[in-house]
Structures are given as structure tokens and as C-alpha cells.
Amino acid sequence: MNIVSQTWDWLADPANWSGPGGVWVRLGQHLFLTTVCLLISCAIALPVALVLGHLGKGGALAVNISNVGRAVPTFAVLVLLLLSPIGTWGPWPTIVALVLFAVPPLLTNAYVGMRGVDGDIVRAARGMGMTGSQTLLRVELPLATPLILTGVRIAAVQLVATATIAALAGGGGLGRIITAGFNLASTPQVVAGAVLVALFALLVEAVFAIVERCSPYRSGERAG
Template sequence: MNLVRNSLDWLIDPSQWQGEDSLAALLGEQLLYTFVAVGLAALVSVPLGWWIGHSGRGRDIAVAITGMARAVPSFGLLILLVLLFGVLHKPEAALLTFVLLAIPPILAGSYTGFQAIDRRTLDAARAMGMSELQVMAKVEIPLGLPLLVGGLRSAMLQVVATVTIAAYVNLGGLGLPIISGLNLRRYDMVLGAALLVAMLALTIDLVMGLIQKMSVPGGLLRGTRFIVDPKDGIH
């Protein structure tokens, strides 16, 4: 209990939240790496996932690639990329590591969101005279959005936790007090920083969970049928 109390005292100490290497600055670095990595991964994964889900092509390859990517150890990948990029490009190596970690869940959420749609809804949209682009924009994307947001939610949780290892290559983040605490045998620092990472992950999960709930079309929440309109899409 003394360790828990000491770690909480360290965490709420105002001096720990002031200065260049304060917890506030490290928290900002943690969030910056997370949002940039997930954003870049989404730019690659979402269009590709939508194309796979809409066309039905390449799904087996996507499943295989995402499965293999999830099996790669993040720390080993980070060290490998740092060695390949060189010590002068450690931020780029770390960012690429986090992007590669975020791609599989976002890609999976993108194409499974489309493939989970009832085929009769798509057939009705095409029967109304919608083009394939209209079907995607006005039917598939709105109905597939909850699973896409779920993929983004999973990616953000994985990345925000993994960004902690960036401190092993001197890139800051909330992993810095954990590593420093281990070296100094200041286990109150280690536990306090770990608690802060956990609270950050829980906060992100709560926010993304609310966004995912809000992204569900009203018709799905009410259990009603969708009306397909060539101009307005689904309602």
C-alpha cells in the first residue's frame, strides 16, 4: 500500500507537471505520436478497406496481411527500424512502427463494415438507379461507419499503449519516467507513470466508445428498415 500511496503522491505532485520534461509535456508527446500514427494509418487503410469491402476483391490477402502484422512484436520492429533508418531518424522509425501497428485494426474495420451490410439493402440501392459511387457514399459508408470507428478505437488503444516503448530510444513519452524509475529504483515513478498511461487509455476508450455509439445510424438503433433514396441516401 505504501508503494501505491507514494506513486499517487508522485503523480499529483505539482512539480511533476511543470518544466520541459514534465508529465504534461510527456503526455502531449504520447498523444501526438498516437494521433499522428493513427491518422497516417487511416489515410492508407480506410480507402483500401472500403475498396476491398465494396468490390470483394483481395479480402483473403488483407486478412493474411493483417494477421501477420499483428504477430510482429512492436519493440523488435522499433529497434529494427531504428537500426535501418539510423540514429538520426529515430522519430521517423518510431512513427512508422506505430503506423504499422495501427493499420491492421483500421483495415479490418473498414472492409468488415461494408461486408456486414445486408446485400438486399445494396440491391435496393442499385435498383433505385444509384451508381456504384453513390452506393458506396450514401449507403455503404454510413452503414459501415460503426465498425470503422471500432477499428479506429482498437488502433488508438494499441498505439497509445505501445508509444510507451518510444522512450527506449530516447523519444520521450510517458515511457520515460517508467524507464528512468527502473534505472533509479524509483518504483513510485514506475507505477505512477503506468497508472497515467492506463488512465489515458481508458479515457480514449471511453471517448471512442461514445463516438462509435453516435455513429450508428438511427434506423439500426430503432430496429427499423432503411429507406433508400437516390438523392439523400439511407434514412
């Protein structure tokens, strides 16, 4: 029996889907962790990108600083955080590591989207008497939405794939299926866990692609 059929047998076994360590529970934990990290990342990155993009100052520096995090492996950041005083703060070392990983694509895409808004449209809005905040919220933000959504999609998919490291810090998620497979020397379980993570990432990608297509300001149909 080859590894493919063994993996299929593992996935088809109802016992692996139920119980506190089953797939459904781990999937819920993975979704919760991904959602929390994505929301925190958006709360940090998007306001900074929108304001700097609106002002046209300091954005390049902020993007470059945030992109430094891409050069450092998330696992290395997690290890350092676990060895620091916050290592005892439950899931927070994992959350911080994942947030640092998700901020760069959010910040970069939102800033680029804001700076890509046609200057003539912005000047026309100001000529109509709009204040800076009104121009930002009513003109620039809608026109930058396609790239902002792209950044959110990229960050979400990356978080789904990377959130498996939570298992290394004792957290939940689909990564626990993979680490348990290693502990049991069960290659089919390891492969099954990897397949579940990949399928979950593809599902998230599809959901955000649909959201982008449904956006009234998607590429090619922007207001102007």
C-alpha cells in the same frame, strides 16, 4: 510506506507535473504521437478496406497480410527499424512501427463492416441508378460506420498503450516517465508512469465510446 502511497505521493507532487519533463509535457507528446500515427494508419487502411469491401475481392488476402504484423512484437519492429537506414530519421522509426501495429484492426473492422452490409440494400441502390462510388459513399459506408468506428477505437487505445516504446528510441511521451523511473531505480515513478498510461488509454476508450454512441449509424439504429 508502501508502494501505493509512494506512487500517490509522486503523482501528487506538483514538481512532477511541471517543467520540460513534467507529466503535462509528456502527456502532450504522447497525445501528439498517438494522433499522428492514428491518422496515418487510417489514411492507409480505410481506403483499402472500403474499396476492397465494396468490390468484394482481395479483402481476405489484405486482412490476412495486415494481421501478420500482429505476430511480430512492435518493439522488435522498432529495433529493426532503428538499425536500418531510416533509424536516423528522427521519430519516423517509432511512427512506422506504431502504424504497422495499428493498421490490422482498422483494415479488418472496416472490411468486415463493408461486407456485412445487406446485399439487398446495395442492389436496391444500384437499381435506383446509383453509380458504384455513390453506392459506396451513400449506402455502404454509412452502414459500415459502426464497425469502422470500433476499429478506430481499438487502434487508438492500442496506440496509446504501445506509444510508450517511443521512449526507448529517445522520443517523448509518457514512456519517458517510466524509463526515467527505471534509470533512477524509482519504483513509485515507474508505477506512476504506468498508471498515467492506463488512465490515458481508458480516457481515449471513453471518448471513442461516446462518439460511437452519438453516431446516427450506431449498431441497432442503422439506416435501411
